[in-house]
Amino acid sequence: MGQVHNEIIPGRVLNSNMPDYDRAVAEFTWEDAERHFSWYDTGKVNMAFEAVDRHVLEGRGNARALLYSDASREEVYTYSDLMERSNRFGNVLRKYGIGKGERVFIFMPRQPELYFSLLGILKVGAVAGPLFEAFMETAVKDRLADSGAVALVTTPELLKRVKREELPELRHIILVGGDPDPDPDQGEISFEEEMASAPSDMELEWLGLDDGLIIHYTSGSTGKPKGVYHVQRAMIQHYYTGKIVLDLQPEDIYWCTADPGWVTGTSYGIFAPWLNGVANVIRGGRFSPLDWYKSIERNAVTVWYSAPTAFRMLMGAGKNSLEGADLSSLRHVMSVGEPLNPEVVRWGEKVYQQRIHDTWWMTETGAQLICNYPGMDIKPGSMGRPLPGIEAAILDDRGNVVPPYTMGNLAIRTPWPSMMKMIWNNPAKYSEYFRIPGWYISGDSAYMDDEGYYWFQGRIDDVINTSGERIGPFEVESKLVEHPAVAEAGVIGKPDAVRGEIIKAFISLREGYLPSAALKEEIAAFVKAGLSAHAAPREIEFKDKLPKTRSGKIMRRVLKAWELHLPAGDLSTIED
């Protein structure tokens, strides 16, 4: 078991007479969240209506909804603007016969059109599939093919990475960015032209709580990435946690730094803030400490949600990056994606005069579950406690609850509103998460202390978390063995001070190839070009032979033990 931490930092709002849970529940309940939606009156919902149109119909259309900036653009859109743009895009999709339940993917940089498109997709009842701009050919193809996407919103530049000939179901390509010459024979449509002629009002598609919302591909330890499918019901939890954990108030200016290719960038970069009607800051372009701080200052950001990697980089960038930036608007800061080191929490107190609140959840859980939320005491290094109404536990492999301070499987009692509804095309994978009746098994190991705080210990499977991004070792290994020099490959996460983990590949070479630094570089570049930069191994080590089970599975556990100079454990199934 890891080190037990006992340090306590008092929470922001303290009323020590009332237990935290009761205090939060008294202020805003799950019932309040459910009652908020039109479903409560009509039996029907639509996320885009609840997040955008509702504010306009209730007289808040002039409130600022999207504050966008990058190196060359700076734009502000009100809720009325968002309603109008998403209506138009919804009408464009309808014109081409795209409707309820169909998958429409978005593959473009963070820019306002991404957000208009996503809302328009939801308005026709289609299921949105956002992809990271960094994805290369194989990564894009695998996701579009698996989901059977019928349409893709992208830019002419990124379209070059879409292998259309291998995607028979992909009928429409909507090109953003003034492509001068879309080819209608190839199903290409100009976003700008269609938007200009589309009607600005529409009757949106009313849906049930279990109708589709969004699909996010995420990695496991075996097989291709899994399509985690979420439904409309998730809005209850997005709205609720927006109040309880993000602490959003009508006047807030909120910034979630995540890209919508990642679940944080949709659940908390789109849904939670807009359901709660706040001004949402979107910053395009790459991470840069000074730009980020300037963005906080210029927008007067009050609530900020980011990730440990970013905080560690900001910490590393030191004082100079802060020079002249006024961060005094900040009122609440949160983190997600990987363990938040206690020293980062302490640094945040000094530099931001804010305690960074850690939050734990997963793509599959759809929304936050275990958090440090306003009103509770923070223990630096702990993910916090289950939200009111959420039951967590540490289970042994047979499903028994273990005593405090014992490490085991972090599990959540099923169901909760934002729980994934399926893994697309893969019911067997889905049921693995629910193998212990009544529980969702997260794949994380953790322990609980005697005050009900949870402490993250690691992944139980081999999934690598690098800079907050989940990388499945299998996907990287599959790409590696496509390289002509590679006979076999085993991929692990190697602990790293800034990125959490980095990808390390152990490779055995085919006959006729000799180990060299140049070959390492070539192999890393090959993965980068085929999958994405963040999936490329930062370290490669050549081995004559890799440890394998008798059934031929590479034993990553043994590779990891080699790397960390630890005992390799039970080797009874090893080949020879």
Ligand code: PRX
């Ligand atoms: O291992 C946990 C880690 O990230 C995994 C989920 O990754 P993903 O689906 O990409 O979603 C992250 C954003 C919701 C978890 O299984 N993780 C997430 N939050 C934390 C964390 N590890 C430690 N502390 C956290 N707060």
